[in-house]
Amino acid sequence: MDLTDNRPNPDDLLASMKEDEEKSKRGKLKIFFGMCAGVGKTYTMLEAAKIEKVKGADIVIGYVETHNRKETAALVEGFELIARKKYLYKSTHVEEMDLDTIISRKPQIVLVDELAHTNAPGSRHLKRYQDVQEILDSGINVYTTVNVQHLESRSEVVAQITGIIVRETLPDDVFESADEVEVVDLTPDELLQRLSEGKVYAPERSKEAVLNFFRKGNITALREMALRIVADRVDKQLHDYMQLKRIRGPWKSGVHLLVAVSYTTQSSRLLRWAKNLSDTMGGNLQAIYVETAHDLTDKERENLDKNINLAKQLGIRFRIVTNSDIVKAIVDFAQKENITHIIIGKPRVRNLLTLFRLGNFVNRLIRYSGNIDVYILGSDMLADDKFRQKASMPSFTSSINQYLAATVMITITAAIFFLLKEFVGYQIVSFALLFMVSILAFFFGRGPILLAATLSSLIWDFFFIPPPYTLHVEKPEDMLMLAMFFIIALLNGVLTSRVRAQEQKIRVREERTHAFYQLAKGLSATSGIDDVLSLAVKDIRKYFKIECAFILRDKANQLENHIRHETTLNFSENELSIAEWTFRHSTKAGKYTDTLPSGNYTFYPLKGNNDNMGVIAVQHSKVFTQGEEQFWEGFLPQISGKIEREFLRDAARNSYILSESDKLYKTLFNSISHELRIPVATILGASDALIDQDYSRESRKMLHEEINKAAIRLNRLIENLLNMSRLDSGRLTPRIDWCDLHDLINKVTQSLSEELNHFDVDIVLPDDMPLVQLDFGLMEQVIHNLLLNASQLAPEGSSLRVKIFYDNGFLFIQVMDRGPGFSVSDLPMVFNKFYRGELAVAGGTGLGLSIVKGIVEAHKGTITAENRTNGGALFTIKIPTNTSDMMNIDAENKI
Amino acid sequence: MNEKELILIVDDEVQIRRLLEITLSSNGYKVLSAATGHEGISQAASHPPVLIILDLGLPDTDGFVILKKLREWYLKPIIILSVRSSEDDIIKALDNGANDYLTKPFRTGELLARIRVAIRQNQGNSDNPRFLFESLEIDLISHIARKNSEILKLTSTEFSLLALFAKNEGRVLTHHYILKEVWGMGYMEQTQYLRVFVAQLRKKIEDNPAKPKLLITESGIGYRFGS
Structure with missing residues (x-):
């Protein structure tokens, strides 16, 4: 044996450490475990609680049933009692544990009796253990009681021993997840003694109870079972401990069991048995279902779903694979997963054919499985019979129409050849009919094909094979041909329909793979939460044929009170609280689930890597089949992962903006304080002078002009700052409208007429320039800023040129001067806020060009700056825009 | 006064x-x-x-x-x-x-x-059908406009536009208002008409259409008429 086998597996260790960590945040679950009612579990629980209370723990009673036992009732006295919640169910009042009050009361320990209890309809959860899970999740420790007969994996055995079917069952993994299990044990004699003394039930009830349940044999068997379970648990704990502490010990060399499950009710027994076996062997257990071409009836599907749910409850990992060959699928899987033991059930032998098949199945499994052990579990006749009665009917799944059509087609074919009988002879008819049967097999199910095959052979025999109009066949070769005809027709039909069904299954798989691919592709090409959501909604509608709605969380980790995409779903208060619950507990809830099944929708959490991104509400018309559920569970993480990435990206962007704006703030401060002070100083100085002293008329005029200039400068600074802040905050959305560029340029040159006076201004703008869609005011500012900039930098008398043209969907605006251009270090920074070139003139704010850039980008355009070959600066703006030909409008209106 | x-x-x-x-x-x-x-x-x-x-x-x-x-x-x-x-x-x-x-x-x-x-x-007397702006003369009754005493060839739309401006001398008229008055309610968003006609009108009534003195553009808002 390989040495490494004995060493603790690091992954397992990590898992167990993680589990510990997880557990420490949760509350601890302590179970008081007994063989049956009356052994004193509740009493022991209360005693234990009392000890803790003396030590100072904060303990409340969530739900305790005293069964009118005096000693128990006396113990309850000392504890704070959380009042039970009352529900009205079919005009009777029922009382249940008040889950919300307990959680908001947040004691250290809460006592909750009878963990396997089923809640009254209308409660949040179907089962009390789900309530308890929620209490544990909120960090509260729970003491509770369980009887052995309530354990899911033992319920069947208990039913066999006592003859009583237990309905209130507890999933095994809940029991196994308990942090502590304390056995409350009593010898059978003592229990019977207590019973007869009326200490367990009130005297009038005890007789009946004793007769039905409390037989010494029963009690002994239950006791053995309870003790063994706890012993196994201790064993497992020892094993875990050794693994944790790296103690080499009686290491079980990786027992991996695989149980093959079918769609029969028998499989539930098989699962339980396999679970017990794997527990005893200390191995790990998986279950497999092989999907074949066989079309499941509704009943069979329901059974399969039940089996899968049972497996989940028993904590068994369930896998579904598709393959027409069950044996091969099981063995392949087993080899891939290093399975050491395969467990299968022995189906009931109904007839020779199934006997043959079974033999074949078992033989092949044994032959192919090599060194893997194979266990075959005997069948339970009773269960199988029940199943057969129900299941045999719906095997005729094809509709009546198909039968009719098959009959008609065969009859018509036969009729045609009956007329042609004289010319073609009777033998060729068989081929025609055979042909017809094969064709039908492409479209119809197995039943109609069987009918068609039988019918055609009868018709051929009766009408065509001599002697006609009798079923009698004269020649032996005809007899042989008839027999062959029948078999070929049958085989042909059945094989074709089987291939078809298999093909359909594969097609479904393929469609799903394709859907995953499409979704992944679509999501990666999308950005922005809103677009992601609408894509997801569209894809879900397409592939699942259901309506859905995403409710996302906001920054404060609350669910948003609006839905970001269009939806037909409406949520009531109640449904919103289900959404909230789903979000908080990362567990699906609502319709078709065990939690809050009252709403119209099913809610699934959108689990991200760390947190939930929100929930998705789904409007089912029927519950997902197992295959769909798997598909769905593969689909959702892709969407929630993408949403998480989008959230993260937003957060990253926000923090970037924050740090940027911090930097900006400092620059702004430095720049502004300078830029503001200069004009303010001028205004103050000049106005002081005007108020205080008598100046000559000449000087007074000059002072006034200085004040005026300073004010204009201040105003320009403020305008620039305001524009910048509008651009930055994204509040500036261009008002796109048709613009006459001639008008626009004229406006700018007129308003800058003074500044441009000393330049040779050259406007290159075609006369037939079409109208373009822009924000007139903003674009005016762009050209204004660029020209103003140029006029400040370029030497007087030099040429300034504005060139505007339209090319292939883009408007180009170029502004050129013969100024100093840009230095190499300036070039990448010219559009930065508050950046002032090395040669900038005094009085600028360093905002002009960044405003230009902001406006151009708000138009979805680009702007570049470069040096001209013969000196000077060149700005090129490129904006995508529509055009409208002036001439067209002209013609239109002259009519 | x-x-x-x-x-x-x-x-x-x-x-x-x-x-x-x-x-x-x-x-x-x-x-x-x-x-x-x-x-x-x-x-x-x-x-x-x-x-x-x-x-x-x-x-x-x-x-x-x-x-x-x-x-x-x-x-x-x-x-x-x-x-x-x-x-x-x-x-x-x-x-x-x-x-x-x-x-x-x-x-x-x-x-x-x-x-x-x-x-x-x-x-001003709003009933007065004759307006005089420097060398431009507008007579609403005879539907005639003269520039330097020469009769201007105006299309009927151009004349309606000019008449509207003349009646509202010195006042800023918004794009919507002009379009509504001259072209009708259905044309209130068709600013391209207005642009074209203003350009044409300027060529006929201004001394220098590149430096308009009578028909002034109010960026993004509308036009103002008058010296």
Whole structure:
């Protein structure tokens, strides 16, 4: 044996450490475990609680049933009692544990009796253990009681021993997840003694109870079972401990069991048995279902779903694979997963054919499985019979129409050849009919094909094979041909329909793979939460044929009170609280689930890597089949992962903006304080002078002009700052409208007429320039800023040129001067806020060009700056825009 | 002008009020001022002014509300004087009955000119079918426009447009308003028509269409006609 086998597996260790960590945040679950009612579990629980209370723990009673036992009732006295919640169910009042009050009361320990209890309809959860899970999740420790007969994996055995079917069952993994299990044990004699003394039930009830349940044999068997379970648990704990502490010990060399499950009710027994076996062997257990071409009836599907749910409850990992060959699928899987033991059930032998098949199945499994052990579990006749009665009917799944059509087609074919009988002879008819049967097999199910095959052979025999109009066949070769005809027709039909069904299954798989691919592709090409959501909604509608709605969380980790995409779903208060619950507990809830099944929708959490991104509400018309559920569970993480990435990206962007704006703030401060002070100083100085002293008329005029200039400068600074802040905050959305560029340029040159006076201004703008869609005011500012900039930098008398043209969907605006251009270090920074070139003139704010850039980008355009070959600066703006030909409008209106 | 014309200023800023009071009274107007919207309305009712200068950012009520209330009965010019400079605000004010709109900071010369135009337009005889703007002459009755005494060849749409401008001399007309008046309700978003016709009209009526003096573009808002 390989040495490494004995060493603790690091992954397992990590898992167990993680589990510990997880557990420490949760509350601890302590179970008081007994063989049956009356052994004193509740009493022991209360005693234990009392000890803790003396030590100072904060303990409340969530739900305790005293069964009118005096000693128990006396113990309850000392504890704070959380009042039970009352529900009205079919005009009777029922009382249940008040889950919300307990959680908001947040004691250290809460006592909750009878963990396997089923809640009254209308409660949040179907089962009390789900309530308890929620209490544990909120960090509260729970003491509770369980009887052995309530354990899911033992319920069947208990039913066999006592003859009583237990309905209130507890999933095994809940029991196994308990942090502590304390056995409350009593010898059978003592229990019977207590019973007869009326200490367990009130005297009038005890007789009946004793007769039905409390037989010494029963009690002994239950006791053995309870003790063994706890012993196994201790064993497992020892094993875990050794693994944790790296103690080499009686290491079980990786027992991996695989149980093959079918769609029969028998499989539930098989699962339980396999679970017990794997527990005893200390191995790990998986279950497999092989999907074949066989079309499941509704009943069979329901059974399969039940089996899968049972497996989940028993904590068994369930896998579904598709393959027409069950044996091969099981063995392949087993080899891939290093399975050491395969467990299968022995189906009931109904007839020779199934006997043959079974033999074949078992033989092949044994032959192919090599060194893997194979266990075959005997069948339970009773269960199988029940199943057969129900299941045999719906095997005729094809509709009546198909039968009719098959009959008609065969009859018509036969009729045609009956007329042609004289010319073609009777033998060729068989081929025609055979042909017809094969064709039908492409479209119809197995039943109609069987009918068609039988019918055609009868018709051929009766009408065509001599002697006609009798079923009698004269020649032996005809007899042989008839027999062959029948078999070929049958085989042909059945094989074709089987291939078809298999093909359909594969097609479904393929469609799903394709859907995953499409979704992944679509999501990666999308950005922005809103677009992601609408894509997801569209894809879900397409592939699942259901309506859905995403409710996302906001920054404060609350669910948003609006839905970001269009939806037909409406949520009531109640449904919103289900959404909230789903979000908080990362567990699906609502319709078709065990939690809050009252709403119209099913809610699934959108689990991200760390947190939930929100929930998705789904409007089912029927519950997902197992295959769909798997598909769905593969689909959702892709969407929630993408949403998480989008959230993260937003957060990253926000923090970037924050740090940027911090930097900006400092620059702004430095720049502004300078830029503001200069004009303010001028205004103050000049106005002081005007108020205080008598100046000559000449000087007074000059002072006034200085004040005026300073004010204009201040105003320009403020305008620039305001524009910048509008651009930055994204509040500036261009008002796109048709613009006459001639008008626009004229406006700018007129308003800058003074500044441009000393330049040779050259406007290159075609006369037939079409109208373009822009924000007139903003674009005016762009050209204004660029020209103003140029006029400040370029030497007087030099040429300034504005060139505007339209090319292939883009408007180009170029502004050129013969100024100093840009230095190499300036070039990448010219559009930065508050950046002032090395040669900038005094009085600028360093905002002009960044405003230009902001406006151009708000138009979805680009702007570049470069040096001209013969000196000077060149700005090129490129904006995508529509055009409208002036001439067209002209013609239109002259009519 | 027998009596001094009364102008009401509704503005909450003392400095602006004082500045306006000084400039307006030294230009021959009588001035009344109010610091809140309600005070403004009651002042306007008790002493009907020839013109109201209204600020939009008032402490008690939104200026737009005051504008609407005034326009229920007050038919004389209202000029908006506000720090709000967005095109949306300006258009909204004009569409709600303001005659003109100036943003703060403003040049007093400009304000005085606008006041004069508004008052003149309001007092002018609205029945007068003949208009004269420098060398441009418009006769609404005979449907004729002359430039330097030469008859202009105008299409009927061009003439309707010119007539509309002439009747609203000095006043800013928003794109929507012009389109509605000349082309009809269904054309209110078809600004491309307006652009084309304004360009054509300028070629015919302006001395230099590249430097229009009569038909002025108010960026993003509309047009103003008049010298």
